[in-house]
Amino acid sequence: MKEQPSIDTAHGPLALPVYFPDATRAVVRSVDSRDLEACAVRGLVVNTFHLSTRPGAGLIKQAGGVHAFMHWDRPVASDSGGFQLMSMIRENPRYGTISDRGIHFVDLDGSRERTLFTPERSIRVQFDLGADLMICLDDCPSPDASRLDVEVAVERTIRWAGRCRAEFDRLLASRAGRRAGPRPLLLGVIQGGYDADLRRRCAEGLRPFELDGYGFGGWPLTPAGDLAADTLALTAELVPDTLRFALGMGKPEHIVACYRMGWRIFDCVLPTRDARHQRLYVWNAARPDQADLGTPGFYHFVYAGDKKHTRQMGPISTVCDCPCCRDYSLAYLHHLFDIGDALALRLATMHNLRFYTQLIELLAR
Numbered sequence: 001m002k003e004q005p006s007i008d009t010a011h012g013p014l015a016l017p018v019y020f021p022d023a024t025r026a027v028v029r030s031v032d033s034r035d036l037e038a039c040a041v042r043g044l045v046v047n048t049f050h051l052s053t054r055p056g057a058g059l060i061k062q063a064g065g066v067h068a069f070m071h072w073d074r075p076v077a078s079d080s081g082g083f084q085l086m087s088m089i090r091e092n093p094r095y096g097t098i099s100d101r102g103i104h105f106v107d108l109d110g111s112r113e114r115t116l117f118t119p120e121r122s123i124r125v126q127f128d129l130g131a132d133l134m135i136c137l138d139d140c141p142s143p144d145a146s147r148l149d150v151e152v153a154v155e156r157t158i159r160w161a162g163r164c165r166a167e168f169d170r171l172l173a174s175r176a177g178r179r180a181g182p183r184p185l186l187l188g189v190i191q192g193g194y195d196a197d198l199r200r201r202c203a204e205g206l207r208p209f210e211l212d213g214y215g216f217g218g219w220p221l222t223p224a225g226d227l228a229a230d231t232l233a234l235t236a237e238l239v240p241d242t243l244r245f246a247l248g249m250g251k252p253e254h255i256v257a258c259y260r261m262g263w264r265i266f267d268c269v270l271p272t273r274d275a276r277h278q279r280l281y282v283w284n285a286a287r288p289d290q291a292d293l294g295t296p297g298f299y300h301f302v303y304a305g306d307k308k309h310t311r312q313m314g315p316i317s318t319v320c321d322c323p324c325c326r327d328y329s330l331a332y333l334h335h336l337f338d339i340g341d342a343l344a345l346r347l348a349t350m351h352n353l354r355f356y357t358q359l360i361e362l363l364a365r
């Protein structure tokens with residue numbers, strides 16, 4: 001196996017490439033931290049906005065940070081919280097507005113209070129969570145936005161990154177000497193839609209802030225649903241020799257394509273969401289290392305609820321080493337889904353997570 005680059009975090013070295021499951025609300029649904037370790041998961045992404053509203057950043061800080069809160073001692077990345085808020089507002093302007101000051105949103109918990117979510121607040125929450133990788137708040141326009149709207153979003157993303165950097169440095173200085181080990185890393189987000197010039201402008205505008213890495217902002221798929229390969233490849237080239245995070249990516253074949261462009265960190269809800277819908281990823285090979293990642297058909301789906309699996313006494317996949325495949329038959333998993341037992345979700349989630357971590361291990365070879 002070739003030597004993998006790795007980054008230092010306060011929660012140990014993080015070898016790249018890596019896949020982070022989404023622990024949106026400080027939990028990967030249906031599984032706990034020991035289950036995640038059993039699937040060789042090496043890091044997680046938590047959602048800054050959701051955690052700041054429930055249970056609240058103050059409570060998590062009081063618990064000793066999100067690692068202690070969810071009993072997870074490997075690296076954690078926190079997103080800025082902007083994507084969820086903006087998607088909500090752009091779908092329905094009743095939920096708030098976006099200005100240079102920040103995102104004004106209406107609390108939907110019944111109080112209907114208007115709250116201002118600023119770049120500074122995003123960074124403060126991420127410090128309260130104790131994340132190892134933090135992400136600057138950015139302005140993410142919708143995929144069908146006009147060029148002018150994308151341009152406005154790029155300039156705002158650059159200004160907000162400057163404010164995030166300043167708040168990040170201020171908080172880092174205020175805790176100097178109180179905490180040993182590597183400092184958290186701060187990543188910017190490159191916006192610019194499908195426009196090469198605007199992508200370049202965003203990368204140039206962010207450069208003076210000397211960020212530790214960059215995320216791919218915006219929509220990684222074209223309006224037709226294909227991978228926006230040209231935009232992804234260009235954006236990777238714009239930030240040489242830094243951490244490249246393909247935010248929200250993606251299907252296994254898209255992860256392979258993005259890895260070849262230079263992207264090294266991936267996070268995606270697909271394996272866990274699919275598991276809850278009984279959709280399981282299975283290698284089309286006798287051994288995972290025999291899978292041909294260059295062809296789109298390197299895996300297929302098994303639908304655990306399918307009647308034909310009622311008497312399937314073998315595992316979901318003979319080439320998977322996850323706890324589900326190691327100890328249980330597909331017939332048993334089918335039965336658990338059939339009777340609606342929560343164990344079905346846990347076992348299916350572990351299987352799909354292991355498929356993704358195996359995929360990353362193959363890319364690293």
Ligand SMILES: [Zn+2]
Nearest residue numbers: 320322325351
């Ligand atoms: Zn398995």
